[in-house]
Amino acid sequence: MSVERAYGAGLRRFLSIRLRGAPSDLPDIFQEIFVRLLRIKDHETIRNPQAYLYTVASHVLHEYALKRSIGPETMDPLELDSALPSITASDPANEAELQQQIADVAHALEKFSPRAHAVLLMYRCEGMTLAEIGKRLGVSHTMARKYLMRAIAFCDEYLEEHGAE
Amino acid sequence: MNSKQTVNKPYPQLREEATEWFVAFCEREVDTSGRESFDRWLRTSPQHVRAYLQISALWDGADMMATNTKTNIEELVKRALSEGNVLPLSADKTPSKVLTARRANSKRPTAWTAWRAAAACLLFVIAIAAGIVEWQLTRTLTYETGAAEQRTVRLPDGSTVQLNARSRIKLFFTTEERAVDLVDGQALFYVAKNPKRPFVVRSEAARVRAVGTRFDVYRKSSGVVVTVLEGQVAIRMSGLPETRLARQVSVVTEPALPVLVSAGEQAIVTGSAPTHAYRANLSVATAWTEGKLIFDSVPLRDAVAEFNRIGLRRIVIEDHSCLDRHISGIFPAADPSLLVEFLRQRFGLTVTETDEEVRLSGAAHE
Numbered sequence: 001m002s003v004e005r006a007y008g009a010g011l012r013r014f015l016s017i018r019l020r021g022a023p024s025d026l027p028d029i030f031q032e033i034f035v036r037l038l039r040i041k042d043h044e045t046i047r048n049p050q051a052y053l054y055t056v057a058s059h060v061l062h063e064y065a066l067k068r069s070i071g072p073e074t075m076d077p078l079e080l081d082s083a084l085p086s087i088t089a090s091d092p093a094n095e096a097e098l099q100q101q102i103a104d105v106a107h108a109l110e111k112f113s114p115r116a117h118a119v120l121l122m123y124r125c126e127g128m129t130l131a132e133i134g135k136r137l138g139v140s141h142t143m144a145r146k147y148l149m150r151a152i153a154f155c156d157e158y159l160e161e162h163g164a165e
Numbered sequence: 166m167n168s169k170q171t172v173n174k175p176y177p178q179l180r181e182e183a184t185e186w187f188v189a190f191c192e193r194e195v196d197t198s199g200r201e202s203f204d205r206w207l208r209t210s211p212q213h214v215r216a217y218l219q220i221s222a223l224w225d226g227a228d229m230m231a232t233n234t235k236t237n238i239e240e241l242v243k244r245a246l247s248e249g250n251v252l253p254l255s256a257d258k259t260p261s262k263v264l265t266a267r268r269a270n271s272k273r274p275t276a277w278t279a280w281r282a283a284a285a286c287l288l289f290v291i292a293i294a295a296g297i298v299e300w301q302l303t304r305t306l307t308y309e310t311g312a313a314e315q316r317t318v319r320l321p322d323g324s325t326v327q328l329n330a331r332s333r334i335k336l337f338f339t340t341e342e343r344a345v346d347l348v349d350g351q352a353l354f355y356v357a358k359n360p361k362r363p364f365v366v367r368s369e370a371a372r373v374r375a376v377g378t379r380f381d382v383y384r385k386s387s388g389v390v391v392t393v394l395e396g397q398v399a400i401r402m403s404g405l406p407e408t409r410l411a412r413q414v415s416v417v418t419e420p421a422l423p424v425l426v427s428a429g430e431q432a433i434v435t436g437s438a439p440t441h442a443y444r445a446n447l448s449v450a451t452a453w454t455e456g457k458l459i460f461d462s463v464p465l466r467d468a469v470a471e472f473n474r475i476g477l478r479r480i481v482i483e484d485h486s487c488l489d490r491h492i493s494g495i496f497p498a499a500d501p502s503l504l505v506e507f508l509r510q511r512f513g514l515t516v517t518e519t520d521e522e523v524r525l526s527g528a529a530h531e
Contacts (some may be wrong), residue, residue: 015222027211030218034211040520042204049204050190051338052315055477057218058500058518094247102229110244122238123191124224125231127319132193136242139446145188153184158179 014100025064032060102161105155112154119144120151182206187224193410201410209486218386310335310350313477313499315456319344323357329383330475330498350474351383353394353454372433374399381450382428386470388435391426393451399423400432400439458498462491465508472501480505483526487512 026102026140037045043135054098115137122128134144177367191193195203207436208215310316310328317327322343326334328368332350336343340362345354347368356364356375366373367380368389373382378396382389391400401423424439426432431445451460467487469480480501482488490512496504505523511518515527 012485015226016424026215030211030215030513031217032208034208038393040207042208044205044521047309049200049207051477053207053217055212055313055499058497059502061503062497064275090219098226099229101202102226106230114241115245120227121230121241122250124227126238126318127325128321136238137245145192146521149184149188152187152220152223153180153225156180156184156220157421159219159223 029060029064033057036060060104101159105158107156109154113147113150116147116151116154118135119147120155179212179216180220183213183220186217187220188355221498224402233280238459306336307333313475315454322359322362322364325355327355327454329353329354347382347384347389349384351381351453353379353381355379356396367435368401370437371439372403373400374401375471383450388433390431390433391448392431392445393426393428393440393448394451395428397427399425400434402434402437452495453498456498458496460493460496462493464488465490467494468489468492468504469481472498472504476501478520479522481522481524482508483524484512484514484515487514 033053036059037053038071040052040056106117106121109120118137119133122133123130127135130148131141131145134141137144139147186206189199190203202250205437207217211449278419308316308318308326308328310330310332313330315327315329317325319325320336320343321338324343326345328334329351332352333348334352335346335348337346338344341358343362343364345366347366349399350512353373354364354366356378359374363376366375366380368382369388371391373380373391375396375398377395379396380396380398381392381394384394391398402410424432424442426442429444429447430442431450432439432442434440434455434527446461449459449461458471460471463513465482469482469488473479478501487508492507494504494508501523505516505518505525508514513527514525515528517524
């Protein structure tokens with residue numbers, strides 16, 4: 001279920017940039033990821049397009065992080081994590097703020113639709129299947145899935161509107 | 166929130182599509198031709214890439230919702246149900262006929278209640294039938310991961326398995342035993358307690374038996390590495406059923422004794438016998454679950470092999486003289502570029518990079 005786990009750090013960094021780093025850099029970052037993705041032959045990526053996307057994205061983000069921190073000449077991989085600027089998720093202050101923002105999103109979602117909120121939490125955090133969730137809420141599997149999609153789309157939209165300026 | 170139409174809202178329909186794809190991947194519904202069309206979809210524009218990555222990142226961050234709201238399912242369900250049967254969908258998209266009908270019908274006549282009871286009975290029957298089918302299916306289930314992919318699977322007994330990249334397990338669940346074959350790679354097991362139905366992981370000749378515990382099994386080329394995080398496991402070798410083993414033990418054959426591995430310990434099974442348990446560095450052994458690889462004075466040869474086992478891009482070291490040098494460090498598993506940079510500086514190697522391969526060549530002067 002969580003292919004993205006392996007790229008957690010990269011994706012978390014994304015979220016950070018979007019929410020409090022420099023969202024104006026994002027278009028360039030996406031452009032770069034897109035271009036690199038095109039460079040990979042499609043018969044390669046078809047086997048696991050999602051993994052390729054995440055890998056390419058993590059390379060690009062990593063380079064972006066390097067550019068914003070100290071020059072690569074002085075880099076020691078052992079210290080890199082702490083040397084990265086505030087956009088890294090490993091910064092506790094940043095992590096706390098991110099948590100706060102996620103909490104806000106969750107709150108907004110709950111107000112918007114307690115069901116979509118419940119479905120998202122049960123699915124994402126409790127590892128329940130859609131069938132189990134459907135049973136719990138007395139709705140069909142298809143309906144549970146719709147709630148899940150609605151929840152995700154809502155959160156994404158919310159972040160789009162309330163993210164860092 | 167929905168009515169607030171912002172000017173800066175570039176891609177509402179892309180968001181819908183991305184969500185659709187994302188959920189389909191979560192639900193593992195995407196087959197080969199699906200992957201193909203997803204790949205095409207992704208290659209359409211940077212906006213598509215953006216939409217999908219933002220959903221993914223959001224998904225990744227959403228695990229923090231749990232710590233924030235102190236998830237209590239009962240409470241959640243109660244609140245969700247009190248909402249009534251209204252699905253507030255943004256606009257045109259898929260407000261199902263059933264829901265709208267129910268909504269209009271909010272003052273339910275008694276016939277409705279009877280109908281509901283009947284429907285509930287029917288659902289119950291269907292659920293049981295589905296349960297049986299599912300049980301049949303899960304008996305020989307296989308789960309696998311590809312390059313640079315990790316996956317967490319909930320087993321039918323409530324146990325959870327976290328699979329590292331390029332790993333495969335097969336389930337052989339019976340009423341007496343929960344057997345899992347680790348065919349390839351590495352997996353971390355969180356076993357649901359059930360003393361009457363022991364949980365056994367089989368890999369090569371090793372049989373790792375646990376009752377409610379957390380442990381990691383890694384099928385390496387050099388042997389099967391078993392690391393225990395919680396509880397205790399017993400490793401014995403296959404071909405010796407327990408009763409016979411017990412008899413043998415009471416007679417003479419010392420090597421047939423199972424090796425007990427407790428929390429914080431590790432044992433390696435090479436060939437026909439496990440080593441004795443020894444203290445292990447747990448954070449090193451399970452760093453992979455956080456997408457990291459930790460090396461503590463490991464020969465470069467092994468470190469590179471570790472990266473190549475799980476990664477998408479192969480690292481090829483043409484200068485064999487440095488393969489036996491030891492390295493230490495913490496590296497992101499999905500991204501070999503840090504290791505490459507480290508090697509370039511440390512050994513003065515020249516790097517040639519493509520999207521599939523990273524070649525390191527040139528003499529290492531020190």
